[in-house]
Amino acid sequence: MIPQQQPSGMPFQRYQPFAPVDLPDRTWPSTTITRAPRWLSTDLRDGNQSLIEPMDSERKREIFDLLVRIGYKEIEVGFPAASQTDFDFVRGLIEDDAIPEDVQISVLTQAREDLIERTVQSLVGARRATVHLYNATAPEFRRVVFGVDRDACKAIAVEGTRHVMKYAEQYLGDTGYFGYEYSPEIFIDTELDFALEVCEAVMDVWQPGPDREIILNLPATVERATPNVYADQIEWMSRNLSRREYVCLSVHPHNDRGTGVASAELAVMAGADRVEGCLFGHGERTGNVCLVTLGMNLYSQGVDPQIDFSDIDEIRRVVEHCTRLPVSPRHPYGGDLVYTAFSGSHQDAIKKGLKALEADAEQAGVPVEEYPWKVPYLPIDPKEVGRTYEAVIRVNSQSGKGGVSYILHRDHRLDLPRRLQIEFSRVVQEFTDAEGGEFTGERIWEIFRETYLTDRGPVAVMAHRSATEPDGSYRVSADVRVRGEIRELVGTGNGPISAFVDALAGVGIKVRVVDYAEHAMSEGGDARAAAYVEAEVDGRTVWGVGINDNITTASLKAVCSAVNHATRG
Numbered sequence: 001m002i003p004q005q006q007p008s009g010m011p012f013q014r015y016q017p018f019a020p021v022d023l024p025d026r027t028w029p030s031t032t033i034t035r036a037p038r039w040l041s042t043d044l045r046d047g048n049q050s051l052i053e054p055m056d057s058e059r060k061r062e063i064f065d066l067l068v069r070i071g072y073k074e075i076e077v078g079f080p081a082a083s084q085t086d087f088d089f090v091r092g093l094i095e096d097d098a099i100p101e102d103v104q105i106s107v108l109t110q111a112r113e114d115l116i117e118r119t120v121q122s123l124v125g126a127r128r129a130t131v132h133l134y135n136a137t138a139p140e141f142r143r144v145v146f147g148v149d150r151d152a153c154k155a156i157a158v159e160g161t162r163h164v165m166k167y168a169e170q171y172l173g174d175t176g177y178f179g180y181e182y183s184p185e186i187f188i189d190t191e192l193d194f195a196l197e198v199c200e201a202v203m204d205v206w207q208p209g210p211d212r213e214i215i216l217n218l219p220a221t222v223e224r225a226t227p228n229v230y231a232d233q234i235e236w237m238s239r240n241l242s243r244r245e246y247v248c249l250s251v252h253p254h255n256d257r258g259t260g261v262a263s264a265e266l267a268v269m270a271g272a273d274r275v276e277g278c279l280f281g282h283g284e285r286t287g288n289v290c291l292v293t294l295g296m297n298l299y300s301q302g303v304d305p306q307i308d309f310s311d312i313d314e315i316r317r318v319v320e321h322c323t324r325l326p327v328s329p330r331h332p333y334g335g336d337l338v339y340t341a342f343s344g345s346h347q348d349a350i351k352k353g354l355k356a357l358e359a360d361a362e363q364a365g366v367p368v369e370e371y372p373w374k375v376p377y378l379p380i381d382p383k384e385v386g387r388t389y390e391a392v393i394r395v396n397s398q399s400g401k402g403g404v405s406y407i408l409h410r411d412h413r414l415d416l417p418r419r420l421q422i423e424f425s426r427v428v429q430e431f432t433d434a435e436g437g438e439f440t441g442e443r444i445w446e447i448f449r450e451t452y453l454t455d456r457g458p459v460a461v462m463a464h465r466s467a468t469e470p471d472g473s474y475r476v477s478a479d480v481r482v483r484g485e486i487r488e489l490v491g492t493g494n495g496p497i498s499a500f501v502d503a504l505a506g507v508g509i510k511v512r513v514v515d516y517a518e519h520a521m522s523e524g525g526d527a528r529a530a531a532y533v534e535a536e537v538d539g540r541t542v543w544g545v546g547i548n549d550n551i552t553t554a555s556l557k558a559v560c561s562a563v564n565h566a567t568r569g
């Protein structure tokens with residue numbers, strides 16, 4: 001019988017479903033994103049305002065320099081009217097000439113005249129700057145926070161815009177490029193017709209036109225709907241706004257439902273031109289949408305994100321240092337574990353995928369790093385964000401032969417035959433089950449050596465000489481330590497292995513070779529070689545391994561290894 005779910009007992013009835021948008025002819029579901037939107041980083045504002053310990057000027061500057069270095073062109077640098085630290089930081093950027101010519105800084109303010117004046121004052125001398133004004137427009141905020149009706153709420157936005165223009169003229173004049181951004185805060189909960197009405201009224205004051213854009217930013221201040229609803233809202237606004245060609249339609253998703261990235265992506269499909277967010281999703285509560293994930297999602301679809309994430313760990317280090325908050329090891333693209341497979345079937349597929357990629361690239365005559373990436377379980381090539389393949393496959397009790405043999409190949413260039421992979425992974429499994437935790441490459445190598453490359457056991461070959469007899473048979477004479485005593489053993493066969501097996505039979509050690517493989521471990525004449533022998537010894541079928549500069553020596557060692565392995569059990 002299928003198990004029946006039980007009522008949770010939690011008071012879910014207190015919550016209402018989000019009302020959908022009536023947009024039956026929506027077009028966004030059938031669009032695709034073919035180029036990066038404009039990005040605005042608000043790490044230094046929304047990101048900073050939500051830290052346990054807000055950044056000091058040094059940390060803010062470190063983030064600013066990082067953002068510039070990796071390619072962000074629009075950076076919200078603070079809320080200058082909020083504190084002397086924020087004000088001084090903006091002044092420092094301008095006075096130190098730290099803002100490249102092609103970077104536009106922006107600053108946020110409430111729609112309060114004194115705050116607007118101070119905000120504009122912070123920008124004196126800036127080459128390119130935007131004032132970003134906001135007021136909440138949602139019904140609950142009109143009622144509870146501001147105690148205003150629709151008209152009074154709209155008037156706050158309109159008056160605020162006038163004040164921005166007045167003080168910009170007074171303090172900034174024509175000294176640089178001055179931009180304006182307006183956000184109906186809590187847009188996601190605002191009636192669409194009212195959001196439109198407020199934005200239109202703001203535009204009537206700002207008068208956007210050629211070379212005078214307005215940024216209208218429609219925030220999901222608290223993400224409360226599924227991403228498709230946000231997309232509908234954005235498409236509706238995009239369709240209904242007048243002067244659309246002069247409007248940069250911007251979105252500002254938060255991540256309260258854990259769908260901030262999806263909301264941003266669907267919003268771009270629905271017509272948004274610009275996305276505001278933070279590196280690694282810092283920001284109020286669950287954070288702003290993560291700019292790293294958005295950028296790398298585009299990258300993984302073959303679209304240039306216009307941001308350089310090639311040293312993702314450096315980006316993460318700076319962000320962790322400045323925010324004093326860790327990035328989760330599971331964070332898309334930048335987390336420590338996101339390119340790592342522990343489980344057997346994943347490791348197996350990755351190992352095969354990497355091998356196939358190399359082979360396909362070689363066949364196509366293209367360097368592997370230029371060949372179209374297609375490796376199971378890895379959406380992108382970790383090397384492109386500065387990771388190596390070292391961390392891709394890691395071994396614990398969930399791992400199988402694929403992972404173990406991958407590590408032996410990666411670290412020691414050993415290509416274990418399939419049945420040896422199976423045998424050795426069982427050996428490793430016994431250790432991982434008993435000891436728990438992760439097994440490093442060194443630990444796996446130690447177990448491999450203890451299992452196959454030790455001389456512990458009844459036989460060890462010390463030296464050998466061989467010759468081809470007149471009848472074409474092969475003759476081996478070998479100095480062998482047999483049960484603690486050095487003996488010279490002689491045997492014949494159709495090759496060195498069968499001759500050596502014949503020699504061992506002379507001292508009562510019965511070996512039947514079932515399978516054999518060998519390969520060079522590196523290229524060139526002086527390459528070391530690995531030999532693998534699967535042999536039946538005393539009724540047990542086991543593998544032995546020999547490694548030596550000389551392939552014959554490696555083969556004889558592999559036979560001894562099988563004997564010793566079988567005897568030790």
Ligand SMILES: CC(=O)SCCNC(=O)CCNC(=O)[C@H](O)C(C)(C)COP(=O)(O)OP(=O)(O)OC[C@H]1O[C@@H](n2cnc3c(N)ncnc32)[C@H](O)[C@@H]1OP(=O)(O)O
Binds near residue numbers: 109
């Ligand atoms: C969604 C967002 O992230 S918005 C950005 C939020 N970020 C911040 O608030 C960080 C910086 N803020 C601050 O440091 C402070 O809020 C300051 C310095 C700007 C203002 O401080 P205070 O004057 O003490 O006001 P306070 O912070 O309590 O703000 C609430 C007042 O501002 C009003 N208000 C809030 N937002 C706005 C707005 N966008 N436009 C106009 N008035 C606003 C409220 O109605 C309230 O007014 P009341 O006191 O008359 O009831």
Ligand SMILES: CC(C)C(=O)C(=O)O
Binds near residue numbers: 134221254
């Ligand atoms: C000021 C606005 C854009 C904001 O931060 C939000 O709504 O989350």
